[in-house]
Amino acid sequence: MQQLTPFNKPHHVKVFLFTGILILIYSHIQSERKMDSETKFENIISKEEAAAQQEIWKFVFGFTPMVVVMCAIELGIPDILENHDTSETMQELWDCLITSITLAELASKIGCPMPTLHRIRRFLVQYKIFQEIALSETCFGYAHMPLSQLLTTHGKLSMADFVLLESSPVMLAPWHKLSARVLGKEGSAFGAAHGDDVWGYAAANPDHSKLIDHAMACDARLAVGAVIEGCPEVFRQLRTVVDVGGGDGTALRLIVAACPWISGINFDLPHVVSVAPACMGVEHIGGDMFDHVPKADVVYLMVSLFSLLEFSLFSNIQVFILIG
Ligand SMILES: C[S@@+](CC[C@H](N)C(=O)[O-])C[C@H]1O[C@@H](n2cnc3c(N)ncnc32)[C@H](O)[C@@H]1O
Structure with a gap:
């Protein structure tokens, strides 16, 4: 008598094949899922890595906003704009109530080539320190923003001298001693950079002392004005x-x-x-x-x-x- 195995009856074969196919489909889906989540995970990591690779430039060139603003103050751009009269024709023509100055006018007042000034201008506009106003399809004017108002020399709330103090080589040098200070190798970062404390150094360097006094006056105008008013x-x-x-x-x-x-x-x-x-x-x-x-x-x-x-x-x- 022939022994019956699961395979020697047609319906057994069908059930077996069907189950086999189900198992195959299931494991395929599972492996797809696994690959899917692995790829997603890899994508997330690579997105984060890509973001980090972008972010790092902020630290590589983190000093740029400070020095470009310092440059704008040194070139007198905020003051030039403050004292600039937009020509009447221009005013009427464009009905522009905001005083603006063209790049050519600015370059001629500063006495510098337009292409180099253009690069500084781009940065200042990008950072919303100044605004760009279209005077025609081909001509742009540059005008104050609330930030640039704080950079004029004689503005009531001017912070220009504070920017000049903190961006000066004397004040930046101690930051290069920061790690030594953290490691406890230096008493004070300023002392390590200049061999004296801030006030001793200022006493021996009248120009720097003047810079400190002017910078502190910026802060005093803000704080005391608020106290008197408040x-x-x-x-x-x-x-x-x-x-x-x-x-x-x-x-x-x-x-x-x-x-x-x-x-x-x-x-x-x-x-x-x-x-x-x-x-x-x-x-x-x-x-x-x-x-x-x-x-x-x-x-x-x-x-x-x-x-x-x-x-x-x-x-x-x-x-x-x-x-x-
Ligand atoms: C951070 S500034 C503040 C200036 C001012 N109070 C302001 O806010 O505009 C500190 C001031 O303290 C002065 N100072 C430092 N050591 C001093 C001392 N031992 N006696 C008197 N004044 C001192 C400095 O010369 C400097 O003008």
């Missing part, structure tokens, strides 16, 4: 005020102008006050705040928070601190 009551009862580390006296000049009943003492290191501009209602006194500070109804210290401990010596004086 809380004028702070000044009502005061007769005498000392600004410790007051730089060229900008902060006190603003306070005294807004509150003429106040007498101000601008207290700073001797090399700073000796060149500070005279101002009615403000007396400049030179000295070291760690030795003594003139007496007054109020002593305030803005920014220079070297050591609050030293201010325990003001224990019987009202002290308030403005952080700019």
